[in-house]
Amino acid sequence: CAWSIERPPGDTAGCTFCHTSSEERCSTCHQRHQFDPKVARRSEQCKTCHWGKDHRDWEAYDIGLHGVVYQVNKWKPQQFDFSKKLSDADYVGPTCQYCHMRGGHHNVQRFGTVYTSMGMSMADRGAPIWNEKRDRWVSVCDDCHSPRFAREQLQALDEAVKDAGLKYRETFKVAED
Numbered sequence: 235c236a237w238s239i240e241r242p243p244g245d246t247a248g249c250t251f252c253h254t255s256s257e258e259r260c261s262t263c264h265q266r267h268q269f270d271p272k273v274a275r276r277s278e279q280c281k282t283c284h285w286g287k288d289h290r291d292w293e294a295y296d297i298g299l300h301g302v303v304y305q306v307n308k309w310k311p312q313q314f315d316f317s318k319k320l321s322d323a324d325y326v327g328p329t330c331q332y333c334h335m336r337g338g339h340h341n342v343q344r345f346g347t348v349y350t351s352m353g354m355s356m357a358d359r360g361a362p363i364w365n366e367k368r369d370r371w372v373s374v375c376d377d378c379h380s381p382r383f384a385r386e387q388l389q390a391l392d393e394a395v396k397d398a399g400l401k402y403r404e405t406f407k408v409a410e411d
Contacts, residue, residue: 272316275323277304280330295330303327333374345370 262283263274273279277295285292295301304327307313313326320331320338334345368388375384 271319275316275320275329275331276308277301277329277331284330291330300328304329328378336370336374345374 260269263279264271265273265279277292281292283289296305304314307326311317314329315323315325318324320335323332325332334342336345339345368385371388372381372384375381375387379387
């Protein structure tokens with residue numbers, strides 16, 4: 235699979251549980267025993283898969299400013315009214331769903347930060363499709379931030395990914411040698 239190209243089999247063993255059995259099924263985000271949109275709109279639903287050694291997304295969100303705002307206010311209906319449709323959400327801070335499922339759109343990859351067709355370090359950040367993705371992200375961040383701020387943050391993230399990719403390859407070269 236494209237998401238496992240750059241990783242050794244031991245790193246992707248946990249991935250196959252979700253990516254081959256439940257990907258793109260309703261019950262991935264909507265719990266089978268409580269198929270309630272109000273539950274699916276909470277960031278914790280994403281934590282089920284997106285945390286741990288191979289998916290640090292939850293940890294990054296949870297300790298970042300957006301996650302802290304969410305954690306402090308998530309039980310206050312006036313700040314996070316999960317009974318509203320996601321397309322009508324006016325949260326005090328973003329949830330995973332607010333950004334990645336913009337307007338209630340169920341294609342999470344549309345606002346993903348990587349492409350499933352390539353590994354993160356293989357992404358061509360000069361490609362037109364990459365620029366389109368960046369423009370879509372700026373439109374999301376623009377709800378609360380200036381477009382300039384959003385572009386600067388995305389550029390900084392790109393640089394961090396590039397550096398991490400280099401370190402990742404260096405590490406495997408050392409281990410290989």
